[in-house]
Amino acid sequence: MTYRGAAHEVSRPRRTHVRRRPRPTPVWWRDVVGILCWASVLVVVALWVSGRGLQTLFSGPADLLTSVGRLSGLVAADLLLVQVFLMARVPMIERSYGQDELARKHRLVGFWSFNLLLLHIVLILAGYTLRDHNNLLRETWTVVTTYGGMLLAVAATLALTLVVFTSVRAARKALRYESWHLLHLYAYIGVGLSIPHEIWTGADFTTSPVARLYWWSAYGVAVGAILLYRLALPVWRTLRYGLTVREVTHEAPGVVTVLLGGRGLHRMPVRAGQYFVFRFLDGPGWSRGNPYSLSASPSPDRLRVTAKAAGDGSSRLARLRPGTRVAVEGPYGRLTAERRVTDRVAMFACGIGITPLRALLEELEYEPGKAVLVYRAHSEADLVFRDELEQLARRRGITVHYVLGPRLRKRSSWLPENARSWSDVDAMWDLVPGIPQYDVYVCGPDRWMDAVCAAALEVGLPANQLHQERFSW
Incomplete structure (x- = not known):
């Protein structure tokens, strides 16, 4: 089903307020963040070398195991702090990478950190066992019960193990978002409980002033980032803008729109396509935040979110x-106008993924006839914002294609069952002729997005013109 907006009806809405747009994100920010993360690991290795790490490799089997174990523990601790910093919502990092890419890097760094932590434990215990001519179980008991901070380190390891296992895809699917998010907070407990062990028994802390300076600085930066960007900034913005619920509307089966009002919203540094983590202070459960994308271009006095x-x-x-x-x-989020390359836009939305794309269609600048929306839904009853989309299409000359029907089950595809005779690539080219000349924005379920992105790249779309942001956890 296709709806074509009439280009001759285009008119631009009158604006009585000027919204402050966020400054463009410098492209070098991303490089700086990556360099700093790798530099921190190199510093840790250099500190290990300066602490006679290399020399002890040749002092016998026990010292070799202990030295390598010490190195793996130091790198594991550093990567743990990198993890915390990556997810501290630092604007420089958030705007450079986007939350979906950060989540993937956070998970990758986390698994490396955890594996190195396990290696550290095994090697250290094996080295101490050889050195003391003891058996492994007795040596483990001695280390845990007599070395400073070791009981806390054991608790830290258990907390981090819980976080790692709940980060595996199968475990994430079995958990509610709220439960997963709460369990993930144990990572902060793990970081905190590991510090006494490093201070009291870590060779770097006890023998090297330079190493102590580095580690205290690293912990200070990580804690400072959390306090500033995860706590202080949200509290300030909550008080500054005073958001309240103005209206609740049922859009479609199970889909609700919430209109929010506040003060001074024209000063809020927000773009269409972005999302917030909201906590509605209406009673029990208010402390659990949930991420929702804006479903309309932000205005000077309101924000609007829509969720299923x-x-x-x-x-x-x-x-x-x-x-x-x-x-x-x-x-x-960075699914915004900032990433555009061309003067044409094509939006591919599935289900509730229409929300950020509808806001983008409203805010982006494009000429009549240079915007296409392909909206995939199970049925007409599941189309969200249909009236709004068609009004927007008439006003701005957008071509809208509704692609309706149950999911095609015999192959991985972004098309419905009733379009099984089409290939993904042919259908895309037919709906958006000349698609390599467009910026393509994609939002929807992960598997559907995978199919759309694969078809877009196969049809010849340059990778830098494909824009997506995953909201799955």
């Missing part, structure tokens, strides 16, 4: 009452 009931947090939206106060973190 998929968990406890999103299910609560339908029960919100006007006047409910809102705590907010963000804005986050």
